[in-house]
Amino acid sequence: MRKNIFVRLWQLWMRELAFFSRRPMMLVVMFFAPVLLLLFFISLMGAGLPTDLPAGIVDEDDTSTTRTLVRTLDAMENTDLRYRYSTFSEAREAMQRGEIYAFFHIPRGTTERALGQRQPKIGFYTNESYLIAGSLLMRDMRTASEMIGMGVSRQTFVAKGMGDNAAMAAVRPIAIEAHPIGNAVLDYSVYLSNIIVPGCIMLLVMIFTPYTIGLEWKRNDQRKAYNLAGRSTTLFLVGKLIPQTLLFSLMMLLCDVVFYKYLHFPCRGGLWMMWGIGVLCILAAQAFGVFVYGLLQGNMRFSMCVCSLWGIVSFSISGLSFPTMAMSPLLQAAAWLFPLRHYYLLYVNQALHGYSILYAWPSIVALLCFLLLPLLTLPLYRYAFRHAKYKP
């Protein structure tokens, strides 16, 4: 009796749902892990920018002038000058102990030299082993140092009879006004959570796909499933993976709602556009998993290993923290083979810039190419269904 294709699909889906309900692992991967990751990242970087980073001061001069300087610096948003050290080497050791990320050094005689117009020199030292903390503190300390100098020369100009504005212009004729496009407050949560949480979901999808397909072989159920799908690999894969696609897409929607509606992260292209991109990337990750499993002829563990190694590298090669343009040309080309790279580019185009998606067409095409990958392995699947066995 020939069964209708929809009847077969329905039966496959019901089989999957029954499967999900029997194995707690499925629920963990498809529900708890994404939710936990989301909660983790938004609470970890909830502050946006790390404020009050611990820093120290070595004030060998200790006059009212230098104390004013210390107060100026402590008032800066990112700096918390909570430690005082009497010598330079003491401060350096505190840095090695991890107590502080940076410190200011005011040598003896600074005030005296400043009053005598002999250009004293102060120093600030940061620990760039902690790149974010180090560079944020560097920015504050540099501004403070500039301000001290400017304060002195401004006083000179005001004393010469200039108005406040004119004195400011004389001190600093050209000023730079920064406009960060799309993320005006330099929120690190916007910058990182936006990519890392969907990236983790894609990583899970990538590993989960060969896992669930492989379980058929492991439980020696592959023939049954194949027959249920009317001996059609395509129907088997669609029946197997669509329920997962739906669940993971819901998780992606949850992320988008939390990011763009609840936390109001910048999103010019609109929530549905970002969700569409997310779903496309989930499909691409699934297609990649299907491709690897087919290519490795049903070796479940090995394909899971390959997928996890691939997925982990994508965080680095996507260029979200270290730009791809600064990598070797070989890696720049290789970056095309990672779905997360395209998610990142499309996110920048849609959420941050809000340009037309046509400007990011290469990434869309690349993701669509990922969807075609399984077609290459269909014959291999046919072979695997007939001959491959789970190897313990």
Next chain:
Amino acid sequence: MKSLINILQIAAAEFRFIMRDHGVVLFVFFVPLLYPLLYAFIYTNETVREVPVAVVDNAGSELSRKFVRMIDATPEVSVVANCVSVAEAERMNKLGDIYGIVVIPDDFDRTLANGEQAIIGVYADMAGMLYYKSTLLGATNASLALNKELKASRFYTGATARQEAIATQPVAYDYIPLFNPQGGFASFLMPAVMMLILQQTLMLGLGMVGGGTRERFNGLALPTARIYRNPFHIVWGKTLTYFLIYMLMAVYMFTVVTYIFGLPSLGDFWTFVAFMVPYVLACGYMGITFSSFVYRREDCILLFVFMSVPLLFLSGISWPSSAVPEFWKWIGMLFPSTFAVNGYVRINSMGATLGQVSHEFIGLWIQAGVYFLISVMFYRRELHSRLHKKR
């Protein structure tokens, strides 16, 4: 003596289990050996230089052109286009050709001549923090240099160079990055990545072997062979194999990888080895503890791999630990990687002594002790229930 032989037997059996499974071999040998190289290759350029930016020079004067040349001369940015309008520059940004726009207002010279402050707009692409950092740094440095010249020519004509220097900058300052001086990305991230690779692959290896045992022996966590009878011996024997492999891997990372890619290496070798002992032990015992929850060997790939990403953030290397919420700090203390990353960075990149990382060092020993006890109790219960089943 008997105990020692028993421990060695268990260790040898564990080694055979590792070698029998390609997946485990991949995680235990291939990943620790090759992944550090791959990551170092990705980050090998350390910093972003010459970020392409466009200039919209509405003033078009000699001075504004000079300013553009000064920006171009900075190592941070490279002026790749001179656009007539912001719209044109924006189009280039849409196509991904540039990552920043510098806009010079048309009244640039007039404002300066009137003794007012001229404002230069810098629009930075926030696709990555490093683009923003470079663009802003380049523009700021150029403006500071030009400011100095302008002030000197305007107010201090006829002064000596020294007088001029003092007048334009009455208080000088020096900025010295003490550790990782070039602010390199590989030098910053690689130490953390290497420590995480050790922990994650060790856990995967132990988890997969443990899951494999359960599959083969109908859900039992230990093979039925006679050598498995003393829980202490089992824990010591199993971890001995991994301990030897992973100490070698750690030394490989500390020496070979660090040397090839010129990562910071201020650390003393024996300090490092002494620090790694509790780390590898803690990872091993934690691996056994976690593997007690794993019933199928593929499950641990699903569970452990994605955890690497949050663990990296918990370590406080990228997101400063002073800004990590209290709750997550406590969670972070459950994992050896949190202590190890911080300790290793300080030993290797900052030349800290064991005394200066005592907090981390003691933390790792405590973790090793606690996870060891849990592992022993786990196997004790396992052996116990086996006896009951036989009856």
